[in-house]
Amino acid sequence: xxxxxxxxxRLRVSYDHPLGSVRAVDDVSFSLRPHERFGLAGExxxxxxxxxxxxxxxxxxxGRIDGGEVWLEDQKLSSLSDDAMRALRLAGIALVPQGSxxxxxxxxxxxxxxxxxxxxxxxSLTQRDLTARVHDLLGQVGLPPAVAEMxxxxxxxxxxxxxCIAIAICLRPKVIIADEPTxxxxxxxxxxxxxxxxxxxxxxxxxxxxVGHDMGLMAQFVDRLGVMYAGRLVEIAPIGxxxxxxxxxxxxxxxxxxxxxxxxxxxxxxxxxxxxxxxxPPGCAFHPRCPKAAEICRAERPVLRNLGDQQVACxxx
Amino acid sequence: xxxxxxxxxxxRHATKTYGRIxxxxxxxxxxxxxxxAITAIVGExxxxxxxxxxxLLGLVAPTSGQVxxxxxxxxxxxxxERRAFRRDIQAIFQDPYGVYNPFYRVDHVLTTPVARFRxxxxxxxxRNLIEDALRAVGLRPEEILGRYPHQxxxxxxxxxxxxxxxxxxxxxxxxxxxxxxxxxxxxxxxxGSLRQLNQERGISIIYITHDLATAYQVADNIIVLYxxxxxxxxxxxxxxxxxxxxxxxxxxxxxPQVSPERMWLDEQRGGQRAETAHNGCKFAARCPxxxxxxxxxxxxxxxxxxxxxxxCHHYAAPGDVQPEAMASVFAGE
Numbered sequence: 001x002x003x004x005x006x007x008x009x010r011l012r013v014s015y016d017h018p019l020g021s022v023r024a025v026d027d028v029s030f031s032l033r034p035h036e037r038f039g040l041a042g043e044x045x046x047x048x049x050x051x052x053x054x055x056x057x058x059x060x061x062x063g064r065i066d067g068g069e070v071w072l073e074d075q076k077l078s079s080l081s082d083d084a085m086r087a088l089r090l091a092g093i094a095l096v097p098q099g100s101x102x103x104x105x106x107x108x109x110x111x112x113x114x115x116x117x118x119x120x121x122x123x124s125l126t127q128r129d130l131t132a133r134v135h136d137l138l139g140q141v142g143l144p145p146a147v148a149e150m151x152x153x154x155x156x157x158x159x160x161x162x163x164c165i166a167i168a169i170c171l172r173p174k175v176i177i178a179d180e181p182t183x184x185x186x187x188x189x190x191x192x193x194x195x196x197x198x199x200x201x202x203x204x205x206x207x208x209x210x211v212g213h214d215m216g217l218m219a220q221f222v223d224r225l226g227v228m229y230a231g232r233l234v235e236i237a238p239i240g241x242x243x244x245x246x247x248x249x250x251x252x253x254x255x256x257x258x259x260x261x262x263x264x265x266x267x268x269x270x271x272x273x274x275x276x277x278x279x280x281p282p283g284c285a286f287h288p289r290c291p292k293a294a295e296i297c298r299a300e301r302p303v304l305r306n307l308g309d310q311q312v313a314c315x316x317x
Numbered sequence: 318x319x320x321x322x323x324x325x326x327x328x329r330h331a332t333k334t335y336g337r338i339x340x341x342x343x344x345x346x347x348x349x350x351x352x353x354a355i356t357a358i359v360g361e362x363x364x365x366x367x368x369x370x371x372x373l374l375g376l377v378a379p380t381s382g383q384v385x386x387x388x389x390x391x392x393x394x395x396x397x398e399r400r401a402f403r404r405d406i407q408a409i410f411q412d413p414y415g416v417y418n419p420f421y422r423v424d425h426v427l428t429t430p431v432a433r434f435r436x437x438x439x440x441x442x443x444r445n446l447i448e449d450a451l452r453a454v455g456l457r458p459e460e461i462l463g464r465y466p467h468q469x470x471x472x473x474x475x476x477x478x479x480x481x482x483x484x485x486x487x488x489x490x491x492x493x494x495x496x497x498x499x500x501x502x503x504x505x506x507x508x509g510s511l512r513q514l515n516q517e518r519g520i521s522i523i524y525i526t527h528d529l530a531t532a533y534q535v536a537d538n539i540i541v542l543y544x545x546x547x548x549x550x551x552x553x554x555x556x557x558x559x560x561x562x563x564x565x566x567x568x569x570x571x572x573p574q575v576s577p578e579r580m581w582l583d584e585q586r587g588g589q590r591a592e593t594a595h596n597g598c599k600f601a602a603r604c605p606x607x608x609x610x611x612x613x614x615x616x617x618x619x620x621x622x623x624x625x626x627x628x629c630h631h632y633a634a635p636g637d638v639q640p641e642a643m644a645s646v647f648a649g650e
Contacts, residue, residue, distance in 0.1 A: 043500045043501070043502055044471075044500050157362070186361040186362055186527050187361075187527070187528075187529070187568060187571040187572050188361060188567060188568060188571045189361070190571070190573075191571045191573070191581065194573075194581075194582065195582055198582050213500065213501055214501070214573065215501075215575050216572065216573035216574050216575050217573045219573065219574065219575045219576060219577075219579075220573040220574070220579055220581035220582060221573070221581075221582065240577055243575055243576070243577055244577055253502070254501070254502070255575055257501040257502050257504065257505055258501065258530070258575050259504075259505075259528075259530035259531045259533065259534045260530065260533075260534070260574075261529065261530050261533055261557060261569060261572060261574065262558075264533070264534060265534070267504075267505045267508070267531070267534045268505050269502055269503060269504070269505035269506035269509070270502035270503075273470055273472075274500075
C-alpha cells in the first residue's frame with residue numbers, strides 16, 4: 001500500500017445544544033491514497049458534510065472538533081496556527097462547495113474571484129499574467145475565456161459549478177473535497193461537471209473526496225467508498241465490492257433505494273427514519289431499521305472490522 | 318361524476334411566452350377521467366415542466382391556446398365550477414418545508430380544506446377523514462397530528478401533503494418534483510403512495526421530474542420535453558428502454574447507474590448546450606446525428622409505433638401526428 005496523502009484518525013465533531021451535546025461525527029478514520037477518489041455516502045444527517053468541513057477545520061460554534069486528528073501528508077492540521085491553516089486551505093486542500101449557486105460572490109466578476117483566491121495566498125501577478133492564468137484555469141474546466149468577465153448570475157448552474165472547480169484548483173491542491181457538487185444540476189450537466197472534475201483531478205494528480213447520497217454517482221466516480229450512518233462509518237470498501245457484494249445491511253438497502261432504468265419494481269425504501277443524534281439507539285445505531293437485527297445488535301455497538309479489503313461494522317458481516 | 322368521453326382537463330395548443338422566450342410551445346394533452354394513468358413529464362431546467370404544471374392547475378394562463386376543464390375553458394368557469402375545478406385537481410409541490418406555516422400545527426393544512434370544502438359535518442367526522450387520509454399514505458395519525466412542521470421529517474411532511482390532496486378526493490394530482498428534496502431512502506415510499514392512489518382510487522397523476530429513473534419506475538406514460546416542446550412521448554417502457562430521440566438517448570445515458578461497468582465518465586457527445594437557428598430543430602446544435610434538414614425545418618411529431626411519438630427528422634414518416642392526438646397514443650389506439 002502506498003503512503004496516504006490524507007489521513008483522518010478517530011475524528012470526532014460535536015455540536016453543543018441546550019439539551020446536551022450531539023456527536024455528528026463519531027470516531028471516524030480513513031485515509032486517501034494519492035490520486036484516489038474516495039466517496040463518503042449517507043442520508044441527510046449522517047455526518048458526511050460535517051466530516052468534509054471538519055477536515056478543513058471549518059466547523060463553527062456551536063460545533064467543535066473534540067477529538068482525533070487530520071494529517072495532510074506529514075502535516076498535522078490540529079497543530080497549525082489559524083493563519084497557517086488558512087494558507088493551507090485551497091493550496092493544500094480545496095473545497096468545491098455544495099450549491100455553487102450561493103458559493104460565488106454575486107457582485108464580483110469570475111476573474112476577480114479567482115484573483116482574490118490567488119491574492120489571498122500571496123500570489124501577486126501582473127494584470128497580463130493574471131489574465132493568462134484565469135483563462136488557463138477556465139480552459140481546464142471547459143469554460144470559454146469570456147466567462148472571466150462575467151458575473152455569476154450570467155452563468156448557468158453547470159457553468160457556476162465549473163467556475164467553482166476552477167477556483168478550487170487554482171493553487172494546485174493535493175486534495176479536492178467536493179460536497180454534493182452536482183446535487184442541484186440536471187443529469188446531462190451533472191455528467192459534464194463530473195467529467196470535468198475527473199479530468200482536472202487527473203491533470204493535477206490530486207486526490208478527491210466526493211460527499212453525496214447518490215449511489216449511482218458514487219458507483220461511477222469513486223475508487224473506494226465509505227458509508228456513514230448516524231455519524232459513524234459503517235463500511236469502507238473498494239467501489240466494486242460495495243456494488244457487487246455490500247456487507248453492511250444499511251449499504252445493501254442504500255443501493256436498493258436507487259431506482260433502476262432497467263427493471264421496474266426494484267425500488268425500495270428503507271423502513272423507519274434516521275435516528276436523532278441526541279437520542280441514538282443503544283448498540284448498533286441501525287438496529288431499529290435493520291432486517292437482520294438480533295439481541296447482540298441492541299446490546300453491543302459493532303466496531304469496524306477488516307474483512308479482506310473491506311471494513312464493516314456489523315455483527316453479522 | 319363527469320362524462321367519461323370529455324377529458325377531465327385538456328391543454329389545447331397551449332403556448333406560454335415570457336417576453337420573447339417561450340416557456341411552453343403548442344402543447345396539447347388530455348387527461349381522461351375514464352383512464353386514470355400516471356404520466357411523467359421529464360426535462361431539464363427550463364424545458365417547460367413547471368409551466369405545464371402551473372397551467373394544468375390554472376395558476377398560469379396560456380398566452381395562446383386553451384386550458385379546458387370538463388370541456389369548458391378555464392376563463393369561462395362560473396364560481397361554482399371553479400370551486401369544483403379547485404377541488405378536482407390537486408397539487409403537490411417540490412418543497413415540503415415551504416408549504417407549511419411554522420407557527421401552526423401540521424393539522425392546519427388538513428383541517429383547512431375540510432372546512433373550506435365542507436367535507437365533514439361534525440368534528441368527529443372531520444377527524445376520521447383526516448386520519449383515513451394519513452393512513453392511506455402510510456402515516457400513523459397519532460405520530461403526525463398535534464405536531465409542528467419542524468417536528469416531522471421531510472418525508473413525513475411530503476406525505477402529509479399527499480394526504481391533504483387525497484382528502485379532497487380529486488381526479489387528478491399534479492406533483493411537481495415531489496421527491497427531489499427528499500432522501501433517496503424515502504423517495505420509494507412517497508412514490509409508492511402516489512402509485513397506490515392511482516391504482517386503488519383511480520386518481521390520474523401528472524408526475525413532473527428531472528429524474529428519469531423514478532419516472533420509469535412510477536409512470537405508465539412519459540413526455541420528454543426539450544426547450545418548451547415535446548421531443549418524445551409515449552409508453553414509458555418504449556421511451557426509456559428503447560429511446561429514439563437523440564435527446565432522450567442523451568438523457569438516459571447521462572444517468573449514473575449502480576453498475577460495476579464504469580463508462581459514465583467517458584467523454585460524451587451532444588452535451589453542450591448551444592443556440593439553434595430559429596426555424597430548425599431545437600436540439601440540432603447539440604445533436605450528434607443532425608442532418609442539414611434539422612437546421613431548416615422544425616420536426617413535427619412522428620408516430621413511429623402504436624404507443625409513441627418522436628419529434629425528429631430521422632423518423633420522418635408519412636402523416637405526422639397532431640399534438641392533440643397524444644391521448645390516443647398513450648392509449649395505443
